[in-house]
Amino acid sequence: MKRAVSYNDVAAFVSMPLSSNNTEEDSSSEEESESKSFPMKKLAIVMVGLPARGKTHIARYIARYLNWVGRATRVFNVGNYRREILGASQPAEFFDPSNQEGRRARWELAIKCLDDLILWLKHQHGQVGIYDATNSTKERRKYVKERLETESIRVLFLESVCEDKSIIEHNIMETKLRMPDYQNMDPERAVEDFQARIANYERANETIDDDEMVSYIKIINVGRTIMLHQLTGYLQGKLVSYLMNMHTLSRSIYLTRHGESEYNAEERLGGDPDLTEKGKRFAIKLAQYIHEEFTAQGKELPLIWTSQLRRSRHTVQFIPTHNVCWRALNEINAGVCEGKTLEEVKQQFPKLYEARLKDKLHFRYPGGESYVDVIQRLEPVMLEVERMREPMLIVSHNAVIRAIYGFLIGKRQDECPNLEVPLHVVIKLTPRAYGCEETRIELNVEDNETVDGSRLDSKLNTRCTKPPKQVFF
């Protein structure tokens, strides 16, 4: 039965157009009954590492990614249990391994947290549970592994090792002092206390070794080196790709839809219309905003990515730098409904219209795409977004920006199609250690407003002679 696991992993990622091909006769009831007798094996990712090694950050990022690609994932953080149950302010002595009482209390919390993880995976439709605790001794890991395997849950250990002192100190300053544990403490004393806490763990610390006979990933010095041991499978491969590209720099990402297009004005779907006059005024305002945010502050302009559609490319025409035009950022393909108004769709294809309302995530326009398709084609692009260390501006379309925005703020797939992303608003996102900071900048253009763009050059008129230019992929 063990094999079944990976099949499920793969099946979850395989996307195909719905077709008349589907087995009608006997498959649906069969599929249902089979899925009961052949359940998917759940996965627990068990974090390992001393405090201030970025475990919580990594756990949260993995959860965000897996939820977005459609796998129900949740982080179970033992520290939160401690804070909730025992209160936030426990002194370093509490973490001293020779303190019997502290040890017992921490053990009980760890067990309670693990119990909840198992409960969630086994009875609450969870697919991946991330157990976020130090798990820094062999004994503890052995216990956790046996406990999970008894429940038929696959186990993957994920250790963060950091040999670079400066990274650890930066980590403490950046994240730990903002923890509830130190809310009312003098920063200097807090750092001291936290380092004492780490020292207590260090005394008993054992890094994972091959004798433990487990699958593991070791992330060394914030991903500069990654070690994989006895790791196979499709989901695991995706996880590694993601970890390879992850970094902890906090640079801002600016998202916006294109300016108003001729189709927006008529409420038509898809197509490749140009901007209206109003949309063009937004393009000018956007260039001015980007100038304020970057050039005026002596910063280099951000990376600029657009779709390959005219309304998106033309929205960045006044920003004096290259922009990269991605086909993968094109709007959801509405197939037979391209160029139609929603009213026309309702009249001409009433069944489609209803099906879309019923399940916007999975509904696929005949000859076109669904939101799931869009997310799938965006996945490699999002890995690239993760990898880039510079600020970036992404100008794309309603469905696509929803999916990207959903990824960055940690939404599940099914939440993406209903996120609010109006025209003429820039969403500025800055990832922080414990969440994503969001600002919305309204650059609304009134119908009869005039915007002075006389000092801005358009790339569209200059592109053949010199940069800035547009690059297509």
Added chain:
Amino acid sequence: MKRAVSYNDVAAFVSMPLSSNNTEEDSSSEEESESKSFPMKKLAIVMVGLPARGKTHIARYIARYLNWVGRATRVFNVGNYRREILGASQPAEFFDPSNQEGRRARWELAIKCLDDLILWLKHQHGQVGIYDATNSTKERRKYVKERLETESIRVLFLESVCEDKSIIEHNIMETKLRMPDYQNMDPERAVEDFQARIANYERANETIDDDEMVSYIKIINVGRTIMLHQLTGYLQGKLVSYLMNMHTLSRSIYLTRHGESEYNAEERLGGDPDLTEKGKRFAIKLAQYIHEEFTAQGKELPLIWTSQLRRSRHTVQFIPTHNVCWRALNEINAGVCEGKTLEEVKQQFPKLYEARLKDKLHFRYPGGESYVDVIQRLEPVMLEVERMREPMLIVSHNAVIRAIYGFLIGKRQDECPNLEVPLHVVIKLTPRAYGCEETRIELNVEDNETVDGSRLDSKLNTRCTKPPKQVFF
């Protein structure tokens, strides 16, 4: 300019339905002119490791995989240059580092081979060149790296390290003794000579370390552990996923199309028809063949994978074991042409018919798929095929079996749509160190032949009561 690299990597993997969305106005000429000023950066994968560490095997597998996903990849093997230019039978002393003449000769060959790799990448449309040589000293690697970087080629080192003596010995016996170098030598003397050759390399061997400031992948003990250093990017992530699942066991894979279906008989595309009487007789013969190959020889039955379509599932109905039904193994979706004969397509959609003849690889049925789409959705399944260590039987459809067969025998994407895969033939493939062994078993059923299946139980009649059963993904 460095960033451009990864954009290209990603763009190559993004697949979307063709749409009316495409930019018409100005994009095509622009794209062309841009692609000249923004060229794709080429990648060289430089193998590192002592002889008999599986370098050539790994290089060949990577090339096969990358070619199949559409990246022009070629292996440049220094050993072949030596054999071709100096002749195969050089004694171990030739490889002694204190032998000046041998050293110079080997150096010149290595340079010649590297020159050819660069030529291919820069002027012959190559995208990934794999430099297969020992490259076992820091000095040599430094030279190779600088040489490639001067030519604006990205460099990734891939080292195979093996600490397990038994694996090395097995490797020597399995592959090296079949090398042209030892064609006319007594095996015992050959092993001795080869071990002396390794000893000569070992004296000067230096494993890659972090001071060399290079991106590298280290494969330790045939993939049990994999180390990644300074590795980011989408293509790199795919490569790692692939390496994680690769193994060197040689178990057979049996491929066949389903038995003749009602649509085959009428020459119709797609749909979900059942088997004809003739097709059912093939199912019986297939079960008998699998019995002969496995059960009769005391072997366990193979893993059985089918599509979710009736004709494929019913083809394995007489084989008494589970079968897994993959949606990703379903036939290419012919969209608007589903259920039509080729003659009808020609009459009703003459333009489609012509477009398909012109470029069968990229032609996408409106509302359906292209071969490129099929290959993309098969990719995760092929990683699973690589991962499995048991023999397997895959029963699927014309386009899908072509793509899988193309992968296993190392064809490029564009060669897949024209591979010959007739009905009622089993293709047995057994991967060997230096290639893939192929046998075709014709199980042809004559029109008026009777096949005795009276002793076989059909799963279709028994499935609700007990295994064997069918499992859906």
